[in-house]
Amino acid sequence: MTTLSLRAMAAALVGASAALGLSPAFAHAVCGDRIFPATLGIDDPGVGDELALPTLTYLPQNAGGSQEFDATFSWTKTVFPGFGLSVQDGPTWQRPGGYGWDSLDTEAKYNILCIPDFEFMASVGTTVIWGNTGAGTQIQPFNVYQPVLDAGLGFGGLPKSLNILRPLAVTAELSESVPGQSWTNASPNPTTLNWGFTVQYSLPYYNSHVAEIDNDFFKRLIPVTEFTFSKPISNDAPGAGQTTGAIQPGAIYMADTWQFALEAIVPINSASGHGVGVVGELHFFLDDIFPDTLGKPIFTWGQP
Amino acid sequence: MNHRSIVKIAAALAFALAATAAAAHAQLEKAAPAVGSTVASPAEIRLKFSEGVEPRFSSIALSSESGAAAPLGAPSLDPADDSVLIAKVVKALAPGVYTVTWRAVSVDTHKTQGSFDFTVKP
Numbered sequence: 001m002t003t004l005s006l007r008a009m010a011a012a013l014v015g016a017s018a019a020l021g022l023s024p025a026f027a028h029a030v031c032g033d034r035i036f037p038a039t040l041g042i043d044d045p046g047v048g049d050e051l052a053l054p055t056l057t058y059l060p061q062n063a064g065g066s067q068e069f070d071a072t073f074s075w076t077k078t079v080f081p082g083f084g085l086s087v088q089d090g091p092t093w094q095r096p097g098g099y100g101w102d103s104l105d106t107e108a109k110y111n112i113l114c115i116p117d118f119e120f121m122a123s124v125g126t127t128v129i130w131g132n133t134g135a136g137t138q139i140q141p142f143n144v145y146q147p148v149l150d151a152g153l154g155f156g157g158l159p160k161s162l163n164i165l166r167p168l169a170v171t172a173e174l175s176e177s178v179p180g181q182s183w184t185n186a187s188p189n190p191t192t193l194n195w196g197f198t199v200q201y202s203l204p205y206y207n208s209h210v211a212e213i214d215n216d217f218f219k220r221l222i223p224v225t226e227f228t229f230s231k232p233i234s235n236d237a238p239g240a241g242q243t244t245g246a247i248q249p250g251a252i253y254m255a256d257t258w259q260f261a262l263e264a265i266v267p268i269n270s271a272s273g274h275g276v277g278v279v280g281e282l283h284f285f286l287d288d289i290f291p292d293t294l295g296k297p298i299f300t301w302g303q304p
Numbered sequence: 305m306n307h308r309s310i311v312k313i314a315a316a317l318a319f320a321l322a323a324t325a326a327a328a329h330a331q332l333e334k335a336a337p338a339v340g341s342t343v344a345s346p347a348e349i350r351l352k353f354s355e356g357v358e359p360r361f362s363s364i365a366l367s368s369e370s371g372a373a374a375p376l377g378a379p380s381l382d383p384a385d386d387s388v389l390i391a392k393v394v395k396a397l398a399p400g401v402y403t404v405t406w407r408a409v410s411v412d413t414h415k416t417q418g419s420f421d422f423t424v425k426p
Contacts, residue, residue, distance in 0.1 A: 030329065033418045116417075160421065163340075208332035208418050211340035219333070256329070256354050288329065291412040 032116030033209065034154035034169060035202075037252045038283045040261055041226035042173035042196040045121045045152035047084040047111045049286035049295040051075050054090075059265065060275030063244060066094040072102065078287075078297040082111035092138055100137030104130045107148070119154025119169070131180065142181035142189065149174045156209065167205040172197040182235055190232035190240070198226045204254060222252040226263065244272040248279070257288040330355040330387070330410040337422040345397040345424050348390050349376065349404055356386040361409040364391040369401045386411070399426040 029036035029046025036044045038052065057070040072090030079085060088105040109125030127146040134140055152171035173196050179189035203213060203221045213219040229245035250263025265277035286295035330353040337343040349364050359379050366374040377392035389408065405419040 030416065035329065035331075035416075204331060208335075208339060209420050212334065212338045256331075288412070288414070291414070 029121065029152065031114040031121040031152070032119045032154070033156050034119035034152075034205070035254075036121070036152045036154075036169065036171060037200070037202075037222050037224075037254055037259055038261070038281075039171065039198050039200075039224065039226055039252075040250075040263055040279050040281055041228040041246065041248045042171065042198060043109075043125075043148070043150050045111075045123050045150040045171055047076070047078060047082055047109050047123055049076060049078050049084070049290075049297075051284045051286055052281050053284070055279065055281040057265070057277065057279040059273055059277040062094070062273045063267075063271060064094075064097075066097045068097075069093045070102075076109075080297045080299040083297075084109055094137060097137050100139070101135040102138045103132075103134040103140050103144075106130070109148070109150075117157065119156045120152070122149070122151040124149055127175070141184060142179055145178045145180060146175050146194075154205075156205065163210050166209060167202045169200045169202060169205075170197060171200070176233075188235045188237055190236035191234045192230050193233045194228070194230045196226065196228035196245075198224055200224045200252075217253075220254050222254060223250075224252055224261075224263070225249045229268070242269070242271045244269065246272060246277075250279075257285050259283045259285075329414045329416050330357050330408040331416060332406070332408075332418055332420075335404070335420065339420040340422065342423040342425050346393055348392050350382075351389045351404075351406055351408075352385075353387045353389065353408055353410070356411040357381070357389055358409045358411055358413075359389060362389055363407045364389065365405045366391075366393070367403050367405070368398075369403075374402065397424045399424050 029038075029044045029048065036046055038044050038050065040055065052074040055070075055072045055074065057068070059068040062068045070090060070092045072088060074086060074088040076084045076086035086107045086109065089102055092100045092102060094100070105127060107125050107127040109123050111121065111123045114121040125148040127148055129140070129144040129146070131140050131142040150171065150173050152169060155168040156166045158166050173194075175194045177192045177194060179191065182189055201223050203218055207213040207219040226248040227245065228248070229243055231243040232241050245268045247266045247268060248263040249266075250261060252259055252261040260280070260282055262280045263278070265279055267273040289295055332351055333354050334352040336350040337346050349366060351364065359381050362379055364376060364379050366376050368374060374397060375394040377394060379389050379391045382388035382390055389406070401421055401423050403419055403421050407415065407417045409415050
């Protein structure tokens with residue numbers, strides 16, 4: 001088959017799909033002109049086929065007073081456009097403390113909204129951290145259930161007189177962690193409220209909407225700062241109700257089929273840890289790498 | 305599983321993924337007239353994307369500051385580069401600010417869109 005006939009066939013397939021209103025491949029977090037990158041402290045508002053491998057975290061002194069190193073992975077598979085299932089897991093080393101394997105973390109997430117003109121998208125999900133699936137220091141004998149709301153807003157709709165602000169975007173996440181068991185060995189398992197947000201300045205957006213950047217590295221860079229917080233809201237131990245969290249300044253380099261993110265982790269108070277940690281993640285967009293196989297939804301109906 | 309095993313698996317997977325021929329979302333990398341630039345009336349609008357695009361399902365539109373459409377030819381690919389989409393400017397543009405609005409469908413059917421301004425100098 002010639003290149004020309006291959007191109008004609010591809011065009012025909014695209015045309016047929018468009019005519020039927022189908023989406024042959026669902027994008028990662030794209031809404032209107034905005035592409036939201038995958039972030040580390042909170043989840044992005046999109047649902048797509050993606051693989052984070054590895055995510056490496058180092059904390060010089062965590063909330064429990066130990067030095068900590070984590071190596072995790074996360075894989076999301078779309079079942080139908082806008083709806084995906086993900087699994088996350090990995091080992092943790094603590095000193096003092098020793099080795100442990102995290103409890104299996106799964107999430108079902110649905111992209112409920114995208115308003116292209118406002119570059120606004122939102123998703124809802126439910127995470128379950130499965131009890132008795134961890135090992136070593138990370139053994140947890142009960143499930144934890146976590147409803148999650150993620151949203152993102154790009155500032156591209158600002159008037160052209162504010163062009164310099166149009167590459168800005170914010171994303172946010174709100175969740176509640178509800179333990180499946182109130183007490184373990186006479187200790188309370190608190191319900192916690194978790195929230196966070198990111199502020200991003202997309203140089204790819206700047207390059208394609210505001211003014212050309214004549215540097216191949218910087219035109220793919222997204223400086224970002226993430227803020228994550230958590231607070232027990234019920235059944236917490238006396239004196240343990242303090243808000244904890246971190247501020248994570250860093251940057252994301254976004255290539256065509258992968259991205260790399262690197263952020264510092266600055267605890268907000270002594271209950272959150274001490275010293276500046278670091279987190280890095282290599283993230284693959286499977287919908288771009290394997291658009292016809294692993295990276296496309298199992299079912300192609302239900303485009304939101 | 306120890307730390308070394310995880311690093312080996314990650315490296316192997318990264319190599320496998322990197323070795324796979326892939327297409328992605330077509331992002332605008334470069335334009336002529338350049339994004340935000342001031343130029344003489346251009347003969348064509350030329351958009352260079354990060355990926356090959358499908359011209360039959362991609363579009364370029366041009367409008368003046370008042371919102372009036374400026375006529376363009378049908379978009380076509382640069383014969384030497386399927387990631388470059390070109391539309392001829394049918395009539396010389398009067399001085400002023402113009403907005404280019406584009407929609408691109410990459411060869412793997414992912415859709416992207418965007419817009420930018422340029423100024424035609426007197």
